[in-house]
Amino acid sequence: EDQVTQSPEALRLQEGESSSLNCSYTVSGLRGLFWYRQDPGKGPEFLFTLYSAGEEKEKERLKATLTKKESFLHITAPKPEDSATYLCAVQAGNGQNFVFGPGTRLSVLP
């Protein structure tokens, strides 16, 4: 069974304090790993897609990396506006549906 776990459940950082969020997965034939940002009361917004181990993608203060078993979302010098829940999802090679992790709730304090 395809599974996705995320850690930590919640993370509190001071502004400028860099850190990483983890997404661990077990899936039969990874087709893609997706990162989303979700603000309270809103739908998730797409951040990155990673397809193969070793791949990295960057967007402003965020950098996503992928290995065969996990993905990391690195946040460099975060700002309060980076506060949100970050969701990870995997798409197995045998189908179209995604499996979502429970998310990491990030709070960046000024």
Next chain:
Amino acid sequence: DGGITQSPKYLFRKEGQNVTLSCEQNLNHDAMYWYRQDPGQGLRLIYYSQIVNDFQKGDIAEGYSVSREKKESFPLTVTSAQKNPTAFYLCASSHPDYGYTFGSGTRLTVV
């Protein structure tokens, strides 16, 4: 701008009442999905549809029903058989290369 529109944003349901959540997309995506989100849990798939007039049950379909009469529309009905319907409901569509695009969600509360 292309996107997914969900309505209403907030919905209140009385015990024993059926309610319908609307989802419309103008992205020309074939696949559409309904997810339920509860605090501390990942998104759970209720129903999905890959083409018009066809849909499949997801992991938690009991107490829900859908229809897909048009490519653009995928309404979800929460029936009285759903015993714990209070949740945040998200509609999404997907492109094979770009993943999911989500709507802004509907928060359903039982009163």
